[in-house]
Amino acid sequence: MTGTVYKSTGSWYTIKTEDNSFLECRIKGKFRMKGIKSTNPIAVGDIVDYDLEETADVTTGLITKIHDRKNYIVRKSVNLSKQTHIIASNIDLVFLLVTINNPPTTTSFIDRFLVTAEAYGIEAVLVFNKIDTFDDATLDEQLYLQYIYSNIGYKCLRVSSTEGKGTEELKAMMKGKVSMFSGHSGVGKSTLVNALEPSLNLKTKQISEQHQQGQHTTTFAEMFDLSFGAQIIDTPGIRGFGIVDMEKQEIGDYFPEFFALKDKCKFNNCLHKDEPHCAVKDALEKDEIAWSRYKSYLQILEGDDENYRSDIYGDDREASDRTRQS
Numbered sequence: 597m598t599g600t601v602y603k604s605t606g607s608w609y610t611i612k613t614e615d616n617s618f619l620e621c622r623i624k625g626k627f628r629m630k631g632i633k634s635t636n637p638i639a640v641g642d643i644v645d646y647d648l649e650e651t652a653d654v655t656t657g658l659i660t661k662i663h664d665r666k667n668y669i670v671r672k673s674v675n676l677s678k679q680t681h682i683i684a685s686n687i688d689l690v691f692l693l694v695t696i697n698n699p700p701t702t703t704s705f706i707d708r709f710l711v712t713a714e715a716y717g718i719e720a721v722l723v724f725n726k727i728d729t730f731d732d733a734t735l736d737e738q739l740y741l742q743y744i745y746s747n748i749g750y751k752c753l754r755v756s757s758t759e760g761k762g763t764e765e766l767k768a769m770m771k772g773k774v775s776m777f778s779g780h781s782g783v784g785k786s787t788l789v790n791a792l793e794p795s796l797n798l799k800t801k802q803i804s805e806q807h808q809q810g811q812h813t814t815t816f817a818e819m820f821d822l823s824f825g826a827q828i829i830d831t832p833g834i835r836g837f838g839i840v841d842m843e844k845q846e847i848g849d850y851f852p853e854f855f856a857l858k859d860k861c862k863f864n865n866c867l868h869k870d871e872p873h874c875a876v877k878d879a880l881e882k883d884e885i886a887w888s889r890y891k892s893y894l895q896i897l898e899g900d901d902e903n904y905r906s907d908i909y910g911d912d913r914e915a916s917d918r919t920r921q922s
Contacts, residue, residue, distance in 0.1 A: 597613065597614065597645065597646055597647070597648070597657075598614060598643060598644070598645050598646075598663075599611035599612055599613045599614065599619065599621075599643075599644060599646060599657075600612045600641070600642070600643055600644075600819075601638055601639065601640050601641060601642045601643075601644060601819075602618065602640065602818065602819040602820075603640060603817070603818040603819070604638060604639060604640055604817060607622065608620050608621065608622055609621045609622070609623070609638055609644075609659065610818075611644065611646060611657060611659075612819075619646070619655070619656065619657045620656050620657070621644075621646050621656060621657035621658065621659050622656065622657075622658060622659070623637065623638060623658075623659045624658060624659065624660060637662070638659065638662060639668060639682040639683065639684055639685045639817070640684045640685070640817040640818060640819050640829055641665075641668075641684045641685040641686040641687060641774065641819065641829060642662055642663070642665065642685050642686065643662075643663040643686065644659045644660075644661060644662055644663065645659070645660050645661040645663070646658060646659045646660060647660055665685045665686055666685070666686045667685065667686065667687060667716045667717050667718050668682050668683075668684065668685035668686070668687070668716060669682070669683045669684060669685075669687065669690060669712060669713060669716055669718060669776070669778075670682050670683065670712065670716070683776070683778065683817060683831055684776050684817055684819075684829045684831065686774060687718050687774055687775070687776050687829070688718075688719070688773035688774045688775065689718070689719050689720075689721060689769065689770065689773050689774075689775040689776070690713055690718050690719070690720050690721070690775070690776045690778060691720075691721050691722075691723045691753075691766075691775060691776065691777050691778070692706065692709050692710070692720060692721070692722055692723065692778055692779055693723045693725045693777060693778070693779035693783040693784060693785055693788065694706060694722055694723065694724050694725065694741070694779065694783065695724075695725055695726050695779075695780070695782070695783045695784070696724075696726075696730070696734045696737050696738050696741075697734060697737075698726055698729060698782070699780055699781075699782045699783065701779065701780055701783065703741070703888040703889070703891075703892060704888075704891070704892050704895060705780070706722070706741075706745075707851075707888075707889060707892035707893070707896075708892065708896065709778065710750070710850075711842075711847070711850040711851065711896065714849075714850035714851075714852070715842065715846075715850050720750060721750065721751045721752070721753060721769065722741075722742075722745055722750055722751070722752045722753070723752075723753045723755050723762075723766070723788075724738050724741070724742060724752065724753065724754050724755065725755050725756070725757065725783055725784045725788060726756065726757075726783075726784060727754050727755065727756045727761060727762075728756040728758060728759045728761070738754070742754070744886045744888070744889070747853075748852050748853050748889075749852055751769075753765060753766055753769075755788065757784055757787045757788040757790070757791040758787070758791075760791060763788075763791055763792060766788075766792065767792060767824050767826070770792075770822070770824075770826040770828065771824060771825050771826050772825055772826065773826060773827070774819075774826075774827045774828075774829065775826065775827070775828050775829070776828070776829040776831060777789065777828060777829070777830055777831065778831050785830060785831070786830060789820070789828060789830055792822065792824075792828070793820070793822045793823060793828075795823075796820055817829055817830065817831045818830055842896075844867060844897055845865055845867070847893065847896050847897055848866075848867070848868055848876070848893065851889060851893055853879075853885055853889070854868060854876050854885075854893065857875040857876050857879055858875070858876075860875035861873065861874050861875045861876065862874070867897065868890075868893070869894070869897065876890075
């Protein structure tokens with residue numbers, strides 16, 4: 597029998613069966629012995645085969661096979677740096693929720709997430725949430741970021757979960773697809789899902805005022821069927837996003853604006869760092885590429901997984917301001 601993983605708690609998996617019922621399943625021990633470097637061999641969104649197990653009064657399942665994944669999104673495991681954590685699989689769209697200062701979402705975090713989505717072939721959309729809380733300075737920051745990413749080709753939405761702004765456009769994009777919501781803790785993922793589907797009544801928590809960070813409310817990734825013909829995967833808040841298994845030569849290919857200039861570089865293996873006659877660096881000097889994007893690229897290239905968590909916007913904003921004003 598075949599089903600889809602809707603929830604993973606690490607030891608048990610909730611499967612939606614072909615007759616639209618739900619079944620609690622566990623996995624065969626051998627899955628952990630197949631050399632999978634992930635902390636979770638099975639992820640929400642996986643298609644699996646299972647056998648029924650019946651005890652005196654309970655029917656459960658035993659997962660026997662994982663079908664090949666169309667795609668998946670992955671990050672470094674928080675505690676085990678040499679292992680990965682598959683956040684979800686078989687995704688049509690991933691929505692990265694971005695907040696400006698409540699809590700702050702850094703450009704480094706956004707870029708790392710987008711690079712991973714590009715690498716695994718998943719369309720990514722930026723959702724600027726909590727627009728109802730913006731003052732003039734915050735609005736300016738948000739519009740600046742939207743300018744950067746829409747110019748590259750990423751779709752951007754402006755949303756207020758509490759006031760219902762932008763939610764109908766979001767629903768239209770999600771219809772008929774499996775979507776994933778991701779972002780830092782506290783950016784309003786669960787609140788937004790509740791705005792789209794109030795009957796789910798997902799738990800939400802307030803931002804910690806002391807640290808301006810969200811409190812973890814979603815403990816495990818979970819998929820939900822929505823009444824308007826969509827499926828959503830709600831994920832735990834992510835503090836950092838370490839890049840996994842990328843060769844230095846390919847990282848630039850996952851920055852679309854870099855990739856578009858690649859053929860104009862003098863060297864076909866140009867890393868856009870120290871090489872002469874580099875089209876990417878030329879575009880950077882002309883403010884045709886955002887400095888924040890280039891800085892993120894260098895951090896990923898150099899394997900800097902420690903400092904990106906704290907980098908906000910800093911001087912990058914000022915360095916590219918004249919692009920916006922021209």
